[in-house]
Amino acid sequence: MRPPAAAPVDAYRNLSRRCWSVRRAGRIAGHVETLFLAGAVFRVSVAGVRRIQARRAREVVAFVRGVPIESGAVPREALRVRFCPYRGPFFHLEDGAPVSAAALVILAADGSCWAVDPT
Known part of the structure; x- marks a missing residue:
């Protein structure tokens, strides 16, 4: 029998x-x-x-x-993700491309957010 899956959490x-x-x-x-989330989805209230x-x-x-997982080091392939309500109702990468989900998200102690395989 499988152990129950960890419940997803919201973090901000x-x-x-x-x-966080x-x-x-x-x-x-x-x-x-700090917090590591697997299968992460970025949510924004447009209103x-x-x-x-x-x-x-x-x-x-x-x-x-996302689902909390064990912490580790920030992977080299992680990209910085930002949110600014004055830029628009979406999270975005450094180049301005919107991002809505990622395989892994790292919420760092300095307030930065990093994503692996963002979409």
Whole structure:
């Protein structure tokens, strides 16, 4: 018999605590310095981005969802992923290409986000 699969979590950068907040089933499960997520999907609330653009006030409108896995080193092939609500309602690579998912996402202690095989 197989062990149960790990449940996916949502993670976003907590700008007040300067760490990553982790949500499980809609509730905050904790705060971590680093997090590795497999099978990750980037999610953005378009309506939330519009509110930020109109009000210039911060709120959580974007997160990454994936299955937590054991941490390790950031792979050499990982690409930097960014999100800026003033650029648009999507995560993007350094060259501006939008990204919606990745095989592996690394949320680093310095606040950076890295993706392996982004699509």
